[in-house]
Amino acid sequence: MDVGSVGEFGLIERLAAIAGRPAPGLVLGIGDDAAVWRADDAFIVATTDTMVAGVHFLPGVHPWADVGWKALAVNVSDVAAMGAVPDFALVTLGLPPETPLEAVEELYRGLDECARAYGVAVAGGDIVRAPEAVVTVALLGHAQTDSHGQPLLLRRDGARPGYVLAVSGTLGDAAAGLELLRRGQTEGPLALAHSRPRPPLALGQEAARLRIPCAIDISDGLLQDLGHICRLSGVGAVIYAATLPLSDALRRACPDRALALACTGGEDYQLLLAGPSEALASLREKVPGPVTVIGEVVEGQGIAVLDEQGRPLDFPVPGWDHLRRP
Amino acid sequence: MDVGSVGEFGLIERLAAIAGRPAPGLVLGIGDDAAVWRADDAFIVATTDTMVAGVHFLPGVHPWADVGWKALAVNVSDVAAMGAVPDFALVTLGLPPETPLEAVEELYRGLDECARAYGVAVAGGDIVRAPEAVVTVALLGHAQTDSHGQPLLLRRDGARPGYVLAVSGTLGDAAAGLELLRRGQTEGPLALAHSRPRPPLALGQEAARLRIPCAIDISDGLLQDLGHICRLSGVGAVIYAATLPLSDALRRACPDRALALACTGGEDYQLLLAGPSEALASLREKVPGPVTVIGEVVEGQGIAVLDEQGRPLDFPVPGWDHLRRP
Secondary structure (H helix, E strand, O other): OEHHHHHHHHHHHHHHHHHOOOOOOEEEOEOEOOEEEEEOOEEEEEEEEEEEEOOOEOEOOEOHHHHHHHHHHHHHHHHHOOOOEEEEEEEEEEEOOOOEHHHHHHHHHHHHHHHHHHOOEEEEEEEEEOOOOEEEEEEEEEOEEOOOOOEEOOEOOOOOOOOEEEEEOOOOHHHHHHHHHHOOOOOOHHHHHHHOOOOOHHHHHHHHHOOOOEEEEEOOOHHHHHHHHHHHHOOEEEEEHHHOOOOHHHHHHOOOOHHHHHHHOOOOOEEEEEEOHHHHHHHHHHOOOOEEEEEEEEOOOOEEEEOOOOOEEOOOOOOOOOOOOO | OEHHHHHHHHHHHHHHHHHOOOOOOEEEOEOEOOEEEEEOOEEEEEEEEEEEEOOOEOEOOEOHHHHHHHHHHHHHHHHHOOOOEEEEEEEEEEEOOOOEHHHHHHHHHHHHHHHHHHOOEEEEEEEEEOOOOEEEEEEEEEOEEOOOOOEEOOEOOOOOOOOEEEEEOOOOHHHHHHHHHHOOOOOOHHHHHHHOOOOOHHHHHHHHHOOOOEEEEEOOOHHHHHHHHHHHHOOEEEEEHHHOOOOHHHHHHOOOOHHHHHHHOOOOOEEEEEEOHHHHHHHHHHOOOOEEEEEEEEOOOOEEEEOOOOOEEOOOOOOOOOOOOO
8 A cells, every 4th residue: 555545644643653652741742733842831832834846836837935935834824723923943945956046045035024924033944955846844833821821722623512613814715826827827816825825823823812722724625624623523513605705806716616616725724713602703803804604513523514505515525635646 | 056056055054144033032043953942941942854765865775664763863963962852853754645655654663763762752744745755854852951041052153272072972884884785785883873873862961961062963974064163163173083983893894994984974973072171071971982082173264184193184075965966
């Protein structure tokens, strides 16, 4: 059997069984958006994400500065999904020796723009020769704490029946943007949503302060990421399709597929939150951007997406798997 | 100009100029074996290293379990070179979909063996599709502190004229071991030195407690790594060739080239320390393995390797550059 057959999530389970032991100080290990451990009175939050040329970006299609921005932004998104504060990044570059120097400097300028936007400092990294360009960022930060010094964290396993589900921003834009980019359309809000994702960091932090217990970032598609919450929390979910926040740009560009892209398109880097409806109402009042209730957490298992008549909708592709063959 | 022309260290300088700003809490940024920052009362130590198939290991030559061991061990080496304590690892795997599942599980078993040997827990990571296997480990730990809560760190910029230079273990074994492995000889101490490096973590920690101010791990070859210390400390160095610790196995396997391999062969993952001779004498008493004085720090710049008659020796290849064309 090869790893393409078991897929990303099957492989993670097998590897976690080998090396994913509990450890002193470890608050959250393999399985959430980021790991969390205690260091004296601080709770360190750590995550890492990789972008590979030809897989996650296309040299010639994606400007290098955008690759750099996104390599950090996708990690900021994981920290936002914990309600935590990003501090320092380690940047690993795998590069073919023939990579133009200017390309790498552009990549770093884009990464640095993102670092400034989110208050992150590059503290180190590694540079190696590789057959294709690979950018790996490890992002370290810290959890907010309550007055007793306990960490305020948005966890994937925190959903309970009766909670409402809500998302930040709009969904599906990035997936539509990638299609436009492949056709050479680099301008406009959809392409920008794909190239320069802006994870709602302040929103995640406010949610943690409001004790909203559960969130995940939407990186692999709403339904797939909601599936992680359901599996880890031992619950099911109902989504009301008509409530999904779709941008006007998405509706115009893909009138027939807007809903499918919102449900299964990857790389939105918005937050999916689950919590008591009052807490989510407070969050809506406190943050400037949209927070839209899209469904609810129910007993049992499985996710139903219902149309306005209450009929279940079906989507052929559940979401993005980083390892299965394309 | 391409990155292969400027090389790893030229590129690091250019990228540090773009994104390597000082930041609140950052004690040591780009340029040392690991980054260090303050989080409440703790000093977090962070490093990352990557191994790429075809560049750092050869599938078919290097067993996957050894690749896993080494991917973590090279990071432990960086933490040892700070005199710090490793705690948690994030493991990123880039894998071709056709990678056998068994290979990845073997890799993880080797990595887990190393994790247990050094008291590290795997806290998370990322798995992505890639054209060649890539293993990136980010290792997080903490600095030891003195009675005032100040961090005890071995820094690259801490060498001063009059200090002695000393190394742990023996040098050149790993480079000779790689040659043997390429010829199919997988057994014996040299091959093992290459496949399963055992960085002297306890020695580095003891050195930090003894207030030895300066160290680096020997990953790219003694002379090149000593060059980093000299450049960052603004000093020169003299090495007495006859004092270099060479193993019997190395002398037997490569009688003519043992000295050259000890000076320029990479991947020893021993520590090069610089400090007052009394402090290094204390270290020798306190740790079980060999600590050998090999030279001294002098004013000025440049490194001289002298034979027993005081004549300078010359080595054509200074050491390993991760980016320059092979």
